[in-house]
Amino acid sequence: MERKGNVWIALVMVLTGMLTASCGTSDKAKQVLAGQTPFDGVGIVAHRGYWNCEAGGFARNSVASLKAAQEAGFWGSEFDVNMTADSVLLVFHDSSLGGKRIDQNPYSAFAEHRLENGEPIPTLEKYLEQAQQCATTTLVFEMKQHATPQIEDAAVQKSVALLKEYGLLSPDRVIFISFSLHACRELARLCPGFTVQYLGADLWPAEVLDNGLNGIDLNFGAYMGSTRYLQEARACGMSVNVWTVNNPDDMQKAISMRIDQLTTDEPMKARELLGEKEVKKQVFPKK
Numbered sequence: 001m002e003r004k005g006n007v008w009i010a011l012v013m014v015l016t017g018m019l020t021a022s023c024g025t026s027d028k029a030k031q032v033l034a035g036q037t038p039f040d041g042v043g044i045v046a047h048r049g050y051w052n053c054e055a056g057g058f059a060r061n062s063v064a065s066l067k068a069a070q071e072a073g074f075w076g077s078e079f080d081v082n083m084t085a086d087s088v089l090l091v092f093h094d095s096s097l098g099g100k101r102i103d104q105n106p107y108s109a110f111a112e113h114r115l116e117n118g119e120p121i122p123t124l125e126k127y128l129e130q131a132q133q134c135a136t137t138t139l140v141f142e143m144k145q146h147a148t149p150q151i152e153d154a155a156v157q158k159s160v161a162l163l164k165e166y167g168l169l170s171p172d173r174v175i176f177i178s179f180s181l182h183a184c185r186e187l188a189r190l191c192p193g194f195t196v197q198y199l200g201a202d203l204w205p206a207e208v209l210d211n212g213l214n215g216i217d218l219n220f221g222a223y224m225g226s227t228r229y230l231q232e233a234r235a236c237g238m239s240v241n242v243w244t245v246n247n248p249d250d251m252q253k254a255i256s257m258r259i260d261q262l263t264t265d266e267p268m269k270a271r272e273l274l275g276e277k278e279v280k281k282q283v284f285p286k287k
C-alpha cells in the first residue's frame with residue numbers, strides 16, 4: 001500500500017485519533033490486555049547476538065555472539081529458531097540451508113555445517129546453556145515461520161518446554177517475536193504475561209492487539225512511512241521494538257521516536273548515541 005502524500009498523511013492522522021481514543025479510553029479491556037509500560041529510555045538489542053566483533057567471532061546466531069552480548073551488557077540479544085523434521089530446534093536464521101528446508105529434513109542434514117567462527121549450528125539447548133549464565137541480557141526469541149501451522153505449534157510447544165527446563169521461562173528473561181501471526185498467538189496462549197511482538201507491518205497495532213498480542217517489532221521503514229504504527233501502539237499500551245537499524249542517522253531518528261527497544265547489528269554505535277538514555281537490566285539479589 002502506498003503511504004505517501006499529504007492526503008494520505010491527513011487520513012492517517014484522523015484514523016489515528018479515532019483509534020487512539022478507542023484503545024486508550026473506551027476499550028479498557030484492550031488496555032489491560034497489552035499492559036506494557038514504556039521504557040524510560042531505549043534498550044539495545046544485539047541482532048542475532050553481538051556477532052560483529054572479535055569476541056562474537058563475526059558469526060551471527062552463534063553461542064559466542066550471545067556471550068559477547070551478555071558481556072557487553074546489552075539489554076537484549078536476538079536470535080532465530082527453526083525446527084528440523086525430527087524436532088530438533090536450531091538457532092539459525094534462514095528456513096533453508098544448502099537447498100534443503102530445515103523443517104523438511106532431519107538434523108543430520110545440517111549437523112556438519114559450521115558458522116564463520118567454526119561453531120556448529122547451535123541447538124536451542126546449547127544456546128540456552130549460555131543464556132543461563134547471565135540474567136541481565138534478555139533473550140529476544142524469534143520463532144521463524146514454518147511450512148504449516150502444525151509444525152509451528154510443535155516448535156512453539158517444544159521451545160516453551162525447553163525454556164522452562166533451563167529455568168528461563170520468565171517475562172524477565174525472554175520476550176518473543178515472529179513474522180508468523182499463528183506462532184505469536186500460540187506463544188501468547190502458552191505464555192500469558194510475556195511480551196509477544198509481531199514483526200509484520202501488514203496489521204495495524206489495534207489489529208495485532210485483537211489477536212491477543214501486546215507488542216510490535218517493525219522495520220524502521222514502516223515507522224518512517226506512517227506515524228500511525230507508533231501512535232496507535234502507544235495508545236493501546238503496547239511495547240515497541242524496531243529492526244534492524246544500523247545507520248547512525250536512522251538510529252537517532254528511532255531514538256527520538258521513543259521506542260522501547262532498538263535492534264541493530266551495530267550495538268556499540270547505538271550505545272554511543274544513547275549515552276545515559278540506554279536502558280540496562282538490573283538484577284537484585286533475593287533477600
